Every structure is written in structure tokens, then in C-alpha cells.
Amino acid sequence: MMGISAKPRISVLTPEELLGPLNDVEKKYAPLKLFASGPMEIPVPRPRLAIIGSRKASGKSLDVAGEIAKTLVKKRVVIVSGLAEGIDTAAHRAAIESGGRTIAVLGTPLDRVYPQKNIELQQQIMRDHLAISQFPIGYPIEPGNFVVRNRTMALTANASVIVEAGETSGSLHQGWEALRLGRPLFIWTSIVNNRSLKWPGEMIRHGALELKDPEEILQVLPSSEKILIKIAR
Amino acid sequence: MRIHTLEFGSLLSYTPRGISDKIRSARDVTLAIKTDHVLDQPPILPSEWIARTVKQFMPSLPYASFLTSKPILVPVPNSSLMKEDTLWVPDRIAKSLVANGIGREVVACLSRAVAVPKSATSDAPDRPKPLRHFETPAIQERISQPPDEILLVDDIVTRGAAIF
Numbered sequence: 093m094m095g096i097s098a099k100p101r102i103s104v105l106t107p108e109e110l111l112g113p114l115n116d117v118e119k120k121y122a123p124l125k126l127f128a129s130g131p132m133e134i135p136v137p138r139p140r141l142a143i144i145g146s147r148k149a150s151g152k153s154l155d156v157a158g159e160i161a162k163t164l165v166k167k168r169v170v171i172v173s174g175l176a177e178g179i180d181t182a183a184h185r186a187a188i189e190s191g192g193r194t195i196a197v198l199g200t201p202l203d204r205v206y207p208q209k210n211i212e213l214q215q216q217i218m219r220d221h222l223a224i225s226q227f228p229i230g231y232p233i234e235p236g237n238f239v240v241r242n243r244t245m246a247l248t249a250n251a252s253v254i255v256e257a258g259e260t261s262g263s264l265h266q267g268w269e270a271l272r273l274g275r276p277l278f279i280w281t282s283i284v285n286n287r288s289l290k291w292p293g294e295m296i297r298h299g300a301l302e303l304k305d306p307e308e309i310l311q312v313l314p315s316s317e318k319i320l321i322k323i324a325r
Numbered sequence: 326m327r328i329h330t331l332e333f334g335s336l337l338s339y340t341p342r343g344i345s346d347k348i349r350s351a352r353d354v355t356l357a358i359k360t361d362h363v364l365d366q367p368p369i370l371p372s373e374w375i376a377r378t379v380k381q382f383m384p385s386l387p388y389a390s391f392l393t394s395k396p397i398l399v400p401v402p403n404s405s406l407m408k409e410d411t412l413w414v415p416d417r418i419a420k421s422l423v424a425n426g427i428g429r430e431v432v433a434c435l436s437r438a439v440a441v442p443k444s445a446t447s448d449a450p451d452r453p454k455p456l457r458h459f460e461t462p463a464i465q466e467r468i469s470q471p472p473d474e475i476l477l478v479d480d481i482v483t484r485g486a487a488i489f
Binding site: 113117271297317319 | 341354359360361362364365367369374378404407411412414443
């Protein structure tokens with residue numbers, strides 16, 4: 093695993109500093125600290141959509157991930173993903189190429205890169221967007237980190253979309269966490285209708301939604317405006 | 326016991342259609358309620374805000390007679406199945422109401438045994454009818470002492486099929 097060439101400038105934040113106040117269900121698996129690098133304003137703007145899925149995705153699924161990102165970026169949605177190979181990379185790249193904004197939630201410390209082929213993409217995100225990690229510099233890199241990271245990504249996004257995933261995909265951890273948080277979880281239609289997969293039906297019984305058109309996501313995303321209310325004393 | 330009538334009331338109403346600033350704000354509040362996500366200003370949980378607002382405006386609410394300290398509050402189950410630790414907003418609103426002196430206690434005696442499609446995201450003809458909702462909950466716990474009054478608490482009501 094490679095490191096990035098320049099030493100990144102890192103801010104140490106609590107999840108509430110990054111995302112705003114959290115309820116007790118949201119706090120349950122939230123990390124104590126997050127390390128952030130990039131010029132995006134803090135707390136991060138909303139709405140935020142996570143686009144996730146397989147590292148070894150089909151060409152068609154990569155196109156779908158890109159199309160969802162492009163469509164949502166036009167509505168000023170921040171695209172969140174995990175900088176992994178496949179769907180994540182397609183989502184980040186489409187967001188950047190469409191002039192949008194993106195957040196990478198890493199499963200490594202900020203000075204490390206995985207996969208190595210995404211070194212330039214990670215540097216670009218740290219230079220122009222935002223990369224976050226719950227793992228401090230020097231933290232050992234283990235497969236379990238990526239599962240924990242997926243929960244943090246579910247927390248970071250107002251909604252998540254799984255574009256393609258097998259029965260053992262790490263994206264399923266994020267899907268279940270989004271459902272636990274009560275956040276909208278979409279599953280792309282071709283996966284829902286793939287009869288060889290059991291997980292989409294199980295997630296739909298637990299509240300996930302079939303996604304046929306990226307525009308449908310806009311119905312469940314908050315606007316960028318602050319909610320100001322009057323309160324009884 | 327057969328129930329012949331069911332009185333109901335809602336604190337707020339909103340329209341999911343349209344693009345005006347007011348409709349956008351109403352939709353944002355609705356989405357915040359659905360996730361019990363802390364509101365921006367002042368920072369307060371929507372479930373707590375709802376309970377405090379109900380208490381504040383109780384004298385002028387047409388359904389004020391429901392809101393005494395007597396009834397037990399029964400949260401309406403989500404349309405989907407729920408795993409342990411999953412956010413359950415009607416339960417959180419019910420607990421906030423009791424904490425604000427409305428209702429005797431929360432009895433989470435209903436759960437969803439068979440998932441039904443979400444009304445809010447279904448096309449009108451596909452929305453589950455009241456009978457479907459009636460057939461799909463499971464009773465988790467029996468109430469030991471039959472209460473004089475039961476108040477069902479829900480978060481966002483589309484057509485009310487889950488309650489009826």
C-alpha cells in the first residue's frame with residue numbers, strides 16, 4: 093500500500109463538528125474523531141448522497157453510478173463514496189467531471205492510498221474537495237477497517253444507493269447501517285430483479301427502495317437550506 | 326371489542342408536491358422528522374420539538390381531549406420490518422410526549438410481521454389499504470391492565486391506512 097507524496101494538511105474533528113448535531117441512534121457507531129483533509133466547508137454542506145457498490149462492477153453498473161452522480165450533482169448534491177475501485181471510483185470521477193463536489197470516506201489513514209491506482213484521485217479530492225478518515229496516521233490497515241468505514245459513510249450521507257453488490261460485498265454493511273439510521277437506502281433496479289441475489293429482497297423488506305430513475309432520489313434528500321423553527325419553552 | 330369510530334388529529338400538514346420555498350421548508354421538516362435528525366436552529370430533536378409544541382398549543386388543538394395524562398401511547402409500527410436498534414420515530418415521539426406529561430406510558434406492543442410497501446413512495450393505486458396493514462402487524466406484548474384510553478402515535482401519515 094502506497095503513501096501519498098505530500099504530507100496532507102489534516103484537521104481533527106468530532107463527527108458533530110463535521111456533520112452537525114447527532115441523535116443517539118446516529119451516535120451509536122459514530123467514531124470519536126474524524127481526520128479531514130480538503131477545502132470543503134465544515135460542517136459539510138447538504139444534501140449528500142453516497143453511491144457505493146462492487147469493486148469489480150460491470151461496465152453497465154459503472155455507467156449507472158456515473159449517471160446517478162451526474163444527475164444529482166446538477167441539483168447541487170454532494171457525492172459521497174469510499175474511493176474503492178469500481179463503483180466508488182466511477183461516482184467520485186463523475187461528480188468531479190460534472191463540476192460537482194465529492195467526499196471520500198477512506199478505510200485507510202489519510203496519508204495512505206488504497207487502491208494504489210487511485211493515488212491521483214485521492215490527491216485531487218484532498219486538494220479540491222474533502223477526504224475523511226476515522227483512522228489516525230500510523231493506524232494499522234486491516235480488512236475490518238473498511239467495514240467500520242462503511243458505517244461512517246452511511247452516517248455521512250443523507251441517503252445511500254447500492255448500484256451493484258454481491259452477497260458478501262462490504263457495501264451491504266453500509267446498506268444495513270443506513271436502514272438502522274432510518275436514512276433512505278436505494279438499490280438499483282437491475283440488482284433488485286437479479287434472482288440469484290437474496291440480499292436485495294431482504295433489505296427491501298426492511299425499508300430499502302428500488303431505484304429506477306436517479307431523479308427519484310431527490311424526493312428524499314433534504315435541501316441545502318437550514319431548518320429554522322420556533323420552540324416552546 | 327369492536328371499534329366503530331376512530332378519532333384522529335395531526336399537528337402539522339404538508340404537501341409533497343410543488344417547489345415554493347414554503348413547500349420546500351415543509352418537506353425538509355418532514356424529512357427531519359422521518360429521521361429524527363436534529364434541527365438546525367435551535368438544535369432540537371424533532372420528536373422533542375413535536376412534544377413541546379403539542380403541549381404548548383394543547384388548549385387550541387381540536388383533538389386536545391386525546392392529550393391528557395391518562396391514555397397509554399402505542400407507537401405505530403413502521404411499514405417495513407425492523408432490526409434491533411433501528412430508529413423508530415413514532416416510539417421516540419411517544420416517549421417525548423410522555424416526558425412532557427401527555428399520556429401515562431408508552432407500550433410498544435405492536436411490530437410489523439410482514440413488510441408492506443411504503444405509502445409515501447408508492448404510486449396511489451399501489452398504496453397498501455387499511456386491511457393490508459391490519460393483517461400484517463404482530464403483537465409483541467399484551468397490556469396487563471386494560472386501559473380506558475389508547476392513543477396511537479405515528480410520525481408522518483400519508484393516507485392514514487396504517488392507523489385505520
